[in-house]
Amino acid sequence: MNYYNTFIAVATDTKASHGMLPPVSSGKKSIAVLEYELVFSQPYLLTQEDVQFAVYVQRHGLADEVLKEKRGQLWQDFFAKPMACMRTSPLAKSYGWGLHFNPAGKLALVPVESAEYQKLIADQSIMQTRAMRSKRE
Secondary structure, eight states: OOSEEEEEEETOOOSSSSOOOOOSSSSSSOOHHHHHHHHSSOOOOOOOHHHHHHHHHHHOOHHHHHHHHHHHHHHHHHTOOOOOOOOOOOOHHHEEEEEEOOOBBBEEEEESHHHHHHHHHHHHTTTEEEESSOOOO
């Protein structure tokens, strides 16, 4: 499931006052770091599904040869089970990034402190939603 013409605002319980680079710790890159690297440098190039699949591929260390040969089957297997949407992304929940999906379903990060964020959150011509809260009330 991809989003189209939608803005996902930061979670209501986020502590982030500005868009922050997710911290990198030793070992594997976190989902937040991988999503940030994929989307920040390539705004409006990837869909939600593209990002989720790319994160899966990177976290599982799938070789380029395997991906080239079996991409279609890997994609199909990956999306055969229920998948959380980008409303659960740590970028929008914890790191101060709004997620804007254009009419083609392509994603860009928008820092919460920016004028662009204020413009998008006020735009009633696009679907508005929020990232999931980190804690239950």
